[in-house]
Amino acid sequence: MSAVRNMTSPGVALSARASASGRGNSRSAHTAPQGNEVLTTRVGLQIPSGLNFETWERAGRTLAGVVDSSAWWLGDWLVYGKDNYADRYERGIRSAGLKYQTLRNYAWVARRFEFGRRRARLSFQHHAEVASLTVDEQEYWLNSAEQRNWTTKQLRKAIQGSREKEVSGKEQSNATRRLEVPGNRFRRWHEAAEHSGIELEKWVLTTLDRAAERALEDLEALVDRPEAEV
16 A cells, blocks of 8 residues: 555645635645555645654655656646647646746657656656667667666766767777878878888888887887996
8 A cells, every 4th residue: 555645636626615615725725644644735745743664765755756757747748738739738738837848848858758668667867868869879878777777867977978988089080090191201102002012001000010019129128128237
């Protein structure tokens, strides 16, 4: 049995009846919690005194799930409204007292993930972190987050780290391919490559590798040479 009992609807109904009789105000009706139940109302929680830790902890998990699920619910709600009531959905948003910008963010994430691709073990925010990526990238990062129990902050950091490595690798790759060579030297290298019967790029790499090996061998010989006695 859930540790949380939803009293939001009864609270609203009682308030409406009181308002109709001329005695209404913005305060919700009070309903005493029963046993080890935590009651939710529109303006807060009603927690019984002496609630044991396990029930309190379970209530927290339930509430966190409701908060996270509500983002999906509202996103799907707006997507449906825009698809089916193009000329009236904004009126529905206003009548519900919701902020369009927040709903639009929820709806954007909801559109990026079909129902079957949403991970129940991950939060809405996990999905929001990867929503701008391709489907394959989304699946990769969500799988990683599930398998490694990443928080949204850890997921964001892992994605940023991957992007920085990718950018660094591209910059390094581009740097190794750029070399300004005077025209006369390029022609000499080309002639030497033709004389050797190999392509210019391979000749350049082979020649540079040989030169590097000789230079390193000379350096090692110099380092290993015993110091002269004074």
